[in-house]
Amino acid sequence: MPSAEQYLKPEIVRQIKRLDLRAQFIVKGFLHGLHASPFHGFSVEFSEHRKYTPGDDPKDIDWLIYAKTDKYYVKKFEAETNITGYMMMDLSRSMGYTYQQEMTKFDYSICLAAALCYLMIHQQDPVGLITFDTKIRSCLKPKTRRSHLGDVLSLLANLKPEGETDIAQSIVQVAAMLRHASLIMIFSDLLTEPTAVLDALYRLRHGGHDVILFHVLDEAEVQFPFRGMVELEDPENHRRLSLDADAFRQDYLAEIESFRTLYRRECSQARIDYVPLDTSMQFDRALTEYLVNRASRG
Numbered sequence: 001m002p003s004a005e006q007y008l009k010p011e012i013v014r015q016i017k018r019l020d021l022r023a024q025f026i027v028k029g030f031l032h033g034l035h036a037s038p039f040h041g042f043s044v045e046f047s048e049h050r051k052y053t054p055g056d057d058p059k060d061i062d063w064l065i066y067a068k069t070d071k072y073y074v075k076k077f078e079a080e081t082n083i084t085g086y087m088m089m090d091l092s093r094s095m096g097y098t099y100q101q102e103m104t105k106f107d108y109s110i111c112l113a114a115a116l117c118y119l120m121i122h123q124q125d126p127v128g129l130i131t132f133d134t135k136i137r138s139c140l141k142p143k144t145r146r147s148h149l150g151d152v153l154s155l156l157a158n159l160k161p162e163g164e165t166d167i168a169q170s171i172v173q174v175a176a177m178l179r180h181a182s183l184i185m186i187f188s189d190l191l192t193e194p195t196a197v198l199d200a201l202y203r204l205r206h207g208g209h210d211v212i213l214f215h216v217l218d219e220a221e222v223q224f225p226f227r228g229m230v231e232l233e234d235p236e237n238h239r240r241l242s243l244d245a246d247a248f249r250q251d252y253l254a255e256i257e258s259f260r261t262l263y264r265r266e267c268s269q270a271r272i273d274y275v276p277l278d279t280s281m282q283f284d285r286a287l288t289e290y291l292v293n294r295a296s297r298g
Helices: 010-033 063-069 105-122 148-157 167-177 194-206 219-223 245-269 283-297
Strands: 043-051 073-080 085-090 127-132 136-143 183-188 210-217 229-233 240-244 273-278
Touching: 063 073, 085 105, 085 167, 105 127, 105 148, 105 183, 105 210, 105 283, 127 148, 127 167, 136 148, 136 167, 167 183, 167 194, 194 210, 194 245, 210 219, 210 245, 219 273, 240 245, 245 273, 273 283
Parallel strands: 085 127, 085 183, 183 210, 210 273
Antiparallel strands: 043 073, 127 136, 229 240
């Protein structure tokens, strides 16, 4: 059974810290910029009173205090810049696959989630965790305390990707569950029919949420390195298929490219961030590149 320490081993911690050093200035603008305008749920919260001074807006005078004290005080407001994040982690059996890489897709996703959790907590942005297969399995409420990263990793370390999945239904559940506009970060290989998933993603966006879709595939699923006659197995329903890999390669590569292109196009139109990844990529570099691209766009 993996432990939280597996995901906090020295090389992973170094990668996260390196990511923090390289991307901190971007992350601040990226996370807080999500709520930087009236069109992204910008709000203010009451902070304190202070004495009225010439130039203050009379609309800010607290007339209840005036009635009690016969003195003018204005309500002081401050911008509410924190954004609440939720990481959605796919527990389907296919996420446990790796061909030659040290990390499975699930392990890779956990490292990505750890980095984002670390960065958000450093920004004082609350972040929570939702795990799902055919439905939501567990939910950790968003928190900002430093020890929360350990709680997130402990939960993930004790889970094993082993079920079938219904990504669309799980996203719909989350959309119905959340009451306030949030940042939803989804980690999945998306190995299911895309139409229902895209419809569920549109529903999330319609609810006012910002959505980042991390599409995590194994290197072999992207490169198809197989040769000769091979037997492939569907990890979720265990169906087996024998085929000539050399004859099948071009069709497969065209299909996987078409699959990613569909998500890239539809997510772009819905203003959802689509991040295609594979397990051969250093996750800190991949995440930093994404944050730089996001910052340059916005």
